[in-house]
Amino acid sequence: MPPRRKGAFQLAKKEVDETEKQVMVQSLIIQTDYFIKKSVFSICSQADELAPVGNYEQRKQEEEKRLQNILDRLNTLSLELSPPGPSTDASNISTEDSGDEDDEDSVEDEDEDKDDEVDEKLAVKPPSQSDPRIYKVLSDFQGEQDGDLSVQKGDLLRIVRRAADGWWLAQDSKGKRGVVPKTYLKIIFMLIVIGDESKNNHVYLYFNSKTPQSNWSTLRKALTEIDATDVLSAMGAIPSGFRPSTLNKLLVEEGVMYRGSHHVQPSLSQSQLSFKDLFLDVETGRVRARHVQTCLCFTLWSCRMIPTPGVGVQVLSRHVRLCAFDGNQVLSNIHTVRATYNPKSPKTWSFSPRMTGVLPSLLDGDCFLRCSSSSPDLGILFELGVTFIRNSTGERGELSCGWSFLKLTDDSGNSLPSRTYELQVNGGTPYEKNVELETSVRRGCKKKQVQSKSETIKYHLHLLSSISSSPLHLLPETLLHCLNCVHLLALHRQLLADTLLMDRPTMQNAELISSPFLSTFPVLLDQPDLLDALRGAWLEAEIRMRRTEDLSFLKQEFVKVYMSSVYFLLHSPSLPPYRWADPASEEQRAKVIYITLDSLKHVQQTTGISGSPEVFFDHTHQHLAFDLTELNFDLLGVAQ
CATH class of the missing domain: 2.30.30.40 (SH3 Domains)
Structure with a gap:
């Protein structure tokens, strides 16, 4: 024609x-x-x-x-x-x-x-x-x-x-x-x-x-x-109800305010002369347990019927970002759990997959929340998201595939009971109401298919109101993270209290403190692969210990293991910078981490000493030049 x-x-x-x-x-x-x-x-x-x-x-x-x-x-x-x-x-x-x-x-x-x-x-x-x-x-x-x-x-x-x-x-x-x-x-x-x-x-x-x-x-x-999100929306390449990720935007634009590394730092009281949530028990010398308004554990199970972007988009990560939320503002750090899926059923996301060895913390759906807020509308915000890259331009972006909110109290103000919950996923952002999600995007269709009532989008949440694990009460007043790292966070908290409350000449002294451990440990909460490396190295060291070892010995060994494993990795020139949802970078980092930890095991077997610092003098490994920021803990610079 x-x-x-x-x-x-x-x-x-x-x-x-x-x-x-x-x-x-x-x-x-x-x-x-x-x-x-x-x-x-x-x-x-x-x-x-x-x-x-x-x-x-x-x-x-x-x-x-x-x-x-x-x-x-x-x-x-x-x-x-x-x-x-x-x-x-x-x-x-x-x-x-x-x-x-x-x-x-x-x-x-x-x-x-x-x-x-x-x-x-x-x-x-x-x-x-x-x-x-x-x-x-x-x-x-x-x-x-x-x-x-x-x-x-x-x-x-x-x-x-x-x-x-x-x-x-x-x-x-x-x-x-x-x-x-x-x-x-x-x-x-x-x-x-x-x-x-x-x-x-x-x-x-x-x-x-x-x-x-x-x-x-x-x-x-x-x-x-x-950006790519807006262009794809205009082209109809992503389902209606998808939005640019609200929580990812906070992580990118607000610096460290919503990162775990910020929330594990010591918090000062209103007078700025003492600490708000860091105290020592005089009789035992341990960190004093702090009971807060909200302290609970929960388990992410699955998400069902989650729509996927259309053609021309490669998905790099499917994940859930979660935080404490009161309907208006984020009240904790933003924690991310990556989902796994079967290519035959891409709309079903699963968490905590069964695998041999130590489960990576990034995939672990067992989490805890500590929050000191007394807001009657306090709850947990779950934002389902995908990180993608456009095949035509190579531009990266992150989409929110919907969100859910679980209020932690009922209408009478009582805490929710321990059971499994199924929540409806909403479209739009947490600040939009009554936005529907599409279940699919069909190329060439003028009218997009909207989900029917039988195609509800749900995921499972297992909530525990009672806490049997006492180390949780040693942690900061506000923190959301995976349960498998609680023992590491508790040891860091104990060492932080020793240095700030016992070893300082006076409580008014705010000079730099020589402690490479305290100055660099919080970074691990923003780099899950290094946190897993420390978990693995510490597990190896614990196997060689006797159960009767006291807390003082555990703290010394923990610092040794940290300095000869993760601290070395943090300043290794062969370790690429951490970048979210970058397969090439993740693969290269995993390779460097494995080789370094393997070298550590070899040194331990040769010397018979757990956490030996001899890895620093091994000519086969290079190390970046030292500087003040990695060797000294700046209390005034990091205190909240």
Whole structure:
């Protein structure tokens, strides 16, 4: 069938559509957050082929009316904002101006370095039009000769032509033109392009890049959030109800605040003169147990009927991120448990798989929660997520496949009983209500299949309200982690108390403390493979010990094992940096960890000493240069 010819109506309609895009661009200055998402998504999903026209005359009149409204709106915005969009003046710019751009850039390099870096990060290019910038007048200027443009401080100008003598031809918001000295001007708006300009699916964005009163920070944040997740959503490649991961965003943007490494550090009291949850029992010399508002254990079992992303996306990790939550804010660290699945049944996720040897803590669904919050709405937030990579671009992202919330008290304020719970998974984010999830995405289908009532999405949660394991009460007041690491965390807590409460000259002394163990141990909570390495090394050492060994001996041996295994690994040049859901990095790290631990076993067998430091002097292993941060514990730097 021959291609459909475009008639006059189609060409007019397309021109109207292009004009409408320019209007949307101007509106971005006023309503940044709203229009950035809407306009980009509209362009991503817009079809290039025009539909057949029905009721030609009526439709023609409607398009003419729509065009007139758009032009009126554009004129109003142009007077208000003076945008530098497409202009007939572009053809009047002399070749001398293009040569002068280099002179101007050399003068303004220092002022515009940051903006150039932002442009590179956003991977955008300037359009081939006249000067795509808006300037603000810094001081009043009264024209002295014919051709001068009188301006007042704060006026916005568009530069029509730049000259080497420093007098630039400018146009104000009222359409008046004249020359002004460039020293009176400061750039505040720049133009960038999103999309492919050659395919007419781009959009022009104007943003303030200099003045502190501008929307530049808001726009920059919104623009950087237009990532693979947003594009896939616009293309319909992921199920409805999926969102960018809320908890992953907190982990990435909030630094260490929501990481386990932050929550195992000592907490200071309100007076900043003592510790809030770290005390010693004078009679036994052990850390005093602390009973908090919430202390419980639970087990993740499975998730069923979890939708999967569509074609063009490779899933790197299926996991659940969980934390203490009161409906408004996260109250603990964010802990992650990775799921396993059968390729024949990818919608069913399982936790704690049966395997030989020590179960990796990343796969362990047996967890505990300690929380000091007294909020009546306290509960556990579960966010199901996938980390993915786009096959076409290699861009990584993380999606939330839904969330569930288990409130830990009933309507009367009583704690929940110990039993198995099944919770419904909701779409959207924890701050959205009544968002449904799709069970599948079918390519080419206009209407997406929505789950029926019989296809409920559930997972199992086993809750224990009573705690029989006393080491849990030695841990910080707020912490969520896997149960298999409790004994390691308790030993760290005991050594922390010894150093801070017994070994310091006075309680007011805040000098650096020489303790490589205390300065580096918290890092292990953010690198599960190294935490597992310490568990394995300590298990080997415990097998060689007698059960009658006292606590003092255990603490000494624990530090020795740590220093000759994980501490060495932390500063090994052959260990790649930890990166979440990176198969190549995970494989390389596992190889280095295995070889190092094997060397440790060999040294122990040769010397007969558990945790021998001789591994540091083995010429077959390299070690990074030492520095103060790894050798000294900074109490003021880490205390919460």
